[in-house]
Amino acid sequence: MSTFMSHSRYLLRQLKRTIRMPHARLDYEIQNSAGALKRRRRTIFVGLSVALGFSVTAQSVSAEAEQQLDIHPPYDAIAQSSEPGVGWQNSPFLQGTPPPITSWGDVEEEDKEPKNPPPPPIDAEYTIASGDTLRRVMAKFGISKEEAGRAIKALSKTFKPRRLKPGHRLNLQIQPPVPPNTQKSLVSIDFTADAKTDIALIRDGKGGFVAQRHDRVLGRRLAFGAGNIRSSLYQAGTDEGIPPAALINLINVFSFDVDFQRDIKRNDKFALLYERLTDETGTTADIGPVIYARLKLKRRDIKLYRFKLKNGKVDYFDPKGQSVKKFLLSTPTDGARISSGFGRRRHPILGYSKLHKGVDFAAPRGTPVYAAGDGVIEVAKYFGSYGNYVRIRHGKQYKTAYAHLKGFGRGIRSGIRVRQRRVIGYIGTTGRSTGPHLHYEVIYKNRHVNPRGVRIPTGITLKGKERKRFKVERRRIDKSVAAQRKRNALEAKKDDS
Structure with a gap:
């Protein structure tokens, strides 16, 4: 009995020491305790049971207590009862539910799943x-x-x-x-x-x-294409597997000097060197500019080279260094045919002969119409028998006019400045018109002139150091064309075999 009481007094002394222990020391003791949380609770329970006379051998209690001396018990449950033994009976440890832990730095409350989690996006x-x-x-x-x-x-x-x-x-x-x-x-x-x-x-x-x-960081690779024209340049390029974007660029390059509806004949030849922009896998992500373009017609052989000037501007030049760019486009729309020329004619609606002051280009409704050159828009409105009408002033001597438009391009209005090939409207049949077409006029020194015969000022001619730089670039491009042509021939031969 004396041994039992001795152990009980020993445990009570340890519990009192724990109560008086500073928080920092208590945290340290808890962190260095050997047992898990459940084991701690069980030890406290056993020690207290011994102190209150529960039937546990003193030797067993002593062994467990010596291992787990520095555990903080749930004193609140004891203190709330004034009657002996009642506090321990109401202890959460005896009810099977652990108490909430709020002050022990090393014990975290378990995460709880929200009752109604939001649905995923x-x-x-x-x-x-x-x-x-x-x-x-x-x-x-x-x-x-x-x-x-x-x-x-x-x-x-x-x-x-x-x-x-x-x-x-x-x-x-x-x-x-x-x-x-x-x-x-x-x-x-x-x-x-x-x-x-x-x-x-x-x-x-x-x-x-x-x-x-x-x-994205895109790589640049050269690609070459060539072929014979059977029906149209675009169709011939498509048959050779040339991307549509590259063909459109090619047509734009020649648009200053070639009338694709009248100058192109069967068995004419074409060739182009252009850039492919590739991603990290080598897949073509976009088509870059045309570097070299050739159109071998029945009476002309046209070669054009892309060249960047020192001022940063880029243009296309013939082998002699003459810019292909002209003051005005020869045709301000794509894929159109001339349905009526310039001069005196019998008017299809009025029925009598009068001067036709421009050229009519027949094309599907909605076909884009471009500004023939850089300039300032003087008129952009519905204009009597002309229907939807745009007139552009190019410098001091030239003007161009566009009539019967279906509608105007985005942002087109009087007073704004436009660049060559900007979309100013779309082919339609507004005003006095028998069908979708563009009526196109060129006015020189306030007189209407034939758009097909007027002498249009050409672009710049390279001279001095710029001309020398161009010659070096031209030779480099010619070597690239020859190498690409040879490579394509070898690949074609390999495919045939």
Whole structure:
């Protein structure tokens, strides 16, 4: 009995020492305790049971207590009862539920799963169609006008949403409604703006959005194509596997000097050297500029070289260093045929003979019409029998006029300056017209002249150091053309075998 009481007094002394222990020391003792939390609780329970007369052998209690002396017991449960033994009976340790731990630095409360976790965001894809705007797209996915407005405002700092065109593919993340809210919310949008640029719109953590831009690093590789023309230059290039973008660039290069509706004949030949822009996998991401272009016609052999001047401007020059660029385009639209020439004719509607002051180009409704040269727009409005009409002043002596347009190009209005080949309108049949066509006029010194016969000022001629630089570049390009032509011939021979 004396041994039992001795051990009991020993345990009580240890408990009192623990109560008086400073917090820092207590934390240290807890961190260096050998037992796990459950083991600690069990030891305290056993020690206290011995102290209160429970049927436990003194030897067993002593062995356990000596291993676990520095444990902080749940004293609150004891202190709340004034009757002997009642506090221990109400102790949480005896009820099978651990007490909450709030002051022990090394014991963390278990993470609890939320009762109603929000649903995960939904991934969606959308391809921009004709007439779509970004605001309309977000409305289709249930995004409120207010949130769509904030998203568009943030995106506009990096990318103008109006630049989205039919065919652009958007990747969206939409958050379904989270009770008590009933409105969907936008998580993110990302898309490829062009071959070189990716755009992402994400949440900024403050209820708004932030736009990010990623510029791709593309490699440059040369590609060569050549062929014989059977029906059209474009069709011949397509048959040879040349990308449409490269063919359009080729046509634009020759557009100053060649009338593709009348100058091109069967069995004429063409060749071009152009750049391919490739991504990190070697896949063609975009088509670069035409470096060299050749068109061998029945009576002419035209060779053009791309050359960058010291002032940074880029132009195409013939082998002698004469710029191919002319003051005015010979044809201000693509793929059109002349349906009526310049001069006196019997008017198809009025029925009597009168001077036809321009040239008519017949083409499908909606075909783009370009500014024939750099200049300032004098008139852009509906103009009587001309219908929708644009007139441009080019310098002091030349003007061009465009009539019967279906509509005007974006931003076209009186007083603005335009560059050559800017879209100013679209072929239509407004005003006094019998069908879709462009009526095109050239006015020189306030007199109407034949657009097909007028002498148009040419571009610059290289001289001095610029001419020497051009000759070096021309020889380099000629070597590249010869090497590419040889490579294509070897590949064709290998395919045949």
